[in-house]
Amino acid sequence: MAIRVQPKLIDELVLYGAEDVQNCYHCGNCSAVCPHTDAVFNFPRKPMRHLQMGLEERLQSSLEPWLCYYCGQCSTQCPRGAEPGETMMSLRRWLTARYDFTGIASLFYRSWKAEVLAIGIVALLTAIGFFTFGFLQGDIHTYDGPDAFLPSSSVHIFDWAMAWVLFALLMMNVIRMWWFTTASRENLRVPVWSYLKHLYLLPLHFFTQKRYGLCEHKGPWRLHLVLVLSYVTMLVLIMFFLHQMQSGPSIVWPAHGFGYLASIGLLITVIYALRGRFKKTQVHMKHSHESDWIFIVMLLLVTVTGIVQHVLHRTGADLPANVAYVAHMMFVVPMLVLEVPFSKWSHLAYRPMAMYLGEVHRDALRHAETVSKEKTMQPVS
Numbered sequence: 001m002a003i004r005v006q007p008k009l010i011d012e013l014v015l016y017g018a019e020d021v022q023n024c025y026h027c028g029n030c031s032a033v034c035p036h037t038d039a040v041f042n043f044p045r046k047p048m049r050h051l052q053m054g055l056e057e058r059l060q061s062s063l064e065p066w067l068c069y070y071c072g073q074c075s076t077q078c079p080r081g082a083e084p085g086e087t088m089m090s091l092r093r094w095l096t097a098r099y100d101f102t103g104i105a106s107l108f109y110r111s112w113k114a115e116v117l118a119i120g121i122v123a124l125l126t127a128i129g130f131f132t133f134g135f136l137q138g139d140i141h142t143y144d145g146p147d148a149f150l151p152s153s154s155v156h157i158f159d160w161a162m163a164w165v166l167f168a169l170l171m172m173n174v175i176r177m178w179w180f181t182t183a184s185r186e187n188l189r190v191p192v193w194s195y196l197k198h199l200y201l202l203p204l205h206f207f208t209q210k211r212y213g214l215c216e217h218k219g220p221w222r223l224h225l226v227l228v229l230s231y232v233t234m235l236v237l238i239m240f241f242l243h244q245m246q247s248g249p250s251i252v253w254p255a256h257g258f259g260y261l262a263s264i265g266l267l268i269t270v271i272y273a274l275r276g277r278f279k280k281t282q283v284h285m286k287h288s289h290e291s292d293w294i295f296i297v298m299l300l301l302v303t304v305t306g307i308v309q310h311v312l313h314r315t316g317a318d319l320p321a322n323v324a325y326v327a328h329m330m331f332v333v334p335m336l337v338l339e340v341p342f343s344k345w346s347h348l349a350y351r352p353m354a355m356y357l358g359e360v361h362r363d364a365l366r367h368a369e370t371v372s373k374e375k376t377m378q379p380v381s
């Protein structure tokens, strides 16, 4: 099959954050120091080469960018300043745009103004919707109980509807990822049992990012773990215990206690990320794409407004608490609706999927080798 070359691919990747890729002269230092590379998934030198050659389809079908955790060791060792770590990061952004069938991810990564505008519009619609609903059926001076401005039962229905839409969008993109990287590859025949055997890797890597721990410095992995666990805790509380979370003003410790822990976790990680990106002392935070800033700022706003709303309600200030609740939702809704399927947060699905498909690919290669050996051992008739 003919290989299609896209000469402008490097220029396109610049929009996704790639820098100085042309400086690479393929010494291989980066791949030698990377703790995640091996004979089957060889990076970052190989993707650098494919990028220089404009091999768009090869890159689109590759899992390697997702196997990189951006520890930055390769960038530190590169004698040419070709920034392989940042190139892998930019490839993840580019792949996110490729998997997204709507084209929205591509638009957001290429234009931060479009993303900010979309966030503004969704925030405004959220405010209009919540205030209208609140004034039509409740009392803005009441936070909880029969006359509540935003009753937890109604917000609960809204949350679940949003969750299902997001899940459906993300699943469509995950299916496209599987198609590009696995199903459409003619030279890769995956035994069905292999898909079942490795299913456990999806939750394992989602919750632990286990392979991140292979990097030389464990700090970023631990912080990432805190971020994911805090986020998942908050998600479980909101999806299954919203009534207890919104009740009060007395504190319901079994629910709110976990909420406090998750809020502290989110605050710590967000402050660490902001400080790191401003100071640029760590190699993986030296380069910040606009989407990185948008993500951190949104996460900070969601966390801070959530805390403010909670404190106001606990102190009996129901009217300001209701206003703060709407302000909180003005950040939560765009954060979820735009960031999860179309931007940085989609990584939470793609990375575990890549770990899973990586093992599936290894099985396929082993299977192909066994079949080929058996064929050569058959007597010639």
Ligand code: SF4
Pocket: 023, 024, 025, 026, 027, 028, 029, 030, 031, 044, 045, 048, 074, 077, 078, 079, 080, 081, 082, 083, 084
């Ligand atoms: S990115 Fe740097 S270290 Fe890696 S192969 Fe190219 S020149 Fe060598």
Ligand code: SF4
Pocket: 030, 033, 034, 035, 036, 037, 043, 044, 067, 068, 069, 070, 071, 072, 073, 074, 075, 084, 085, 088
């Ligand atoms: S940033 Fe770290 S994990 Fe990623 S390719 Fe470089 S050395 Fe490997």
